[in-house]
Amino acid sequence: MDFVKAYHLSQFIDTFALGHYARVLEAQDLQTGQTVAFKVLRPEHVDYGDEPRWEYRAFANEVELLATLADVPQAVDLLDCGYISAGEEAPQGGEIISFRLDTLGFEQAMREMAAQGWRPYITMPALPRNQNLFYVMRSNQAAVRWRLPSEEGLSLALQFGHLLEQAHRRGIVYLDHKLEHVYWDGNRLIVIDFNSSRKLNGGVADPQSFRMDIHNLCVGILYSVFT
Numbered sequence: 073m074d075f076v077k078a079y080h081l082s083q084f085i086d087t088f089a090l091g092h093y094a095r096v097l098e099a100q101d102l103q104t105g106q107t108v109a110f111k112v113l114r115p116e117h118v119d120y121g122d123e124p125r126w127e128y129r130a131f132a133n134e135v136e137l138l139a140t141l142a143d144v145p146q147a148v149d150l151l152d153c154g155y156i157s158a159g160e161e162a163p164q165g166g167e168i169i170s171f172r173l174d175t176l177g178f179e180q181a182m183r184e185m186a187a188q189g190w191r192p193y194i195t196m197p198a199l200p201r202n203q204n205l206f207y208v209m210r211s212n213q214a215a216v217r218w219r220l221p222s223e224e225g226l227s228l229a230l231q232f233g234h235l236l237e238q239a240h241r242r243g244i245v246y247l248d249h250k251l252e253h254v255y256w257d258g259n260r261l262i263v264i265d266f267n268s269s270r271k272l273n274g275g276v277a278d279p280q281s282f283r284m285d286i287h288n289l290c291v292g293i294l295y296s297v298f299t
């Protein structure tokens with residue numbers, strides 16, 4: 073299918089907190105009419121040796137984990153996943169193969185798509201920039217430290233705890249606690265970026281890494297929220 077028939081891209085929305093793996097643009101999903109965040113592998117990671125690079129494989133990992141956590145309200149919703157042929161950072165045209173929520177189909181196609189130089193993408197609801205905790209806390213301004221009201225901080229902490237509890241029960245450790253991965257509207261927490269997260273072998277309990285995940289919530293997020 074033609075890319076321009078599937079998505080209409082507008083501006084980059086990752087500019088205040090660039091990630092290593094991906095670029096993220098606001099887009100309109102022309103099938104559903106919904107405004108979405110379109111997260112696509114950076115062009116520099118597409119090179120194919122014997123194996124797709126780990127940045128490439130991280131998309132399959134993220135898709136699998138988001139599908140596993142689909143019923144947990146604090147994990148961002150996955151709306152679509154697939155591959156595009158365009159090589160530009162902001163794709164201009166070319167072809168798209170969309171798997172929607174057929175996450176197994178997406179994973180099975182990965183090797184072949186990588187060999188052809190196509191790039192993986194996922195889409196999620198577009199979350200408002202002014203609800204990103206990195207933005208809320210003004211973390212990009214030297215010498216400025218904001219904090220949340222204590223009751224909001226407590227609610228955020230409990231909701232993050234719920235997400236980790238559900239993830240750990242399914243053998244998943246989050247691992248990537250950063251302010252820029254957390255959205256807070258004053259009431260409801262949504263966490264993004266599961267491509268560095270890990271599903272432990274067979275979901276076997278590993279108390280040490282679960283404890284570290286909770287520790288990282290405290291130092292990576294809650295310290296900034298409460299102090």
Ligand SMILES: Nc1ncnc2c1ncn2[C@@H]1O[C@H](COP(=O)(O)OP(=O)(O)O)[C@@H](O)[C@H]1O
Nearest residue numbers: 086089091092093094096109196198199252265
């Ligand atoms: N669903 C979303 N809605 C709005 N902005 C998003 C969304 N997902 C990602 N972003 C923005 O893009 C940035 C990079 O996305 P992220 O998933 O962290 O990519 P990476 O895997 O490269 O670290 C985020 O810090 C955030 O600013």
Ligand SMILES: [Mg+2]
Nearest residue numbers: 091092253265
């Ligand atoms: Mg990130």
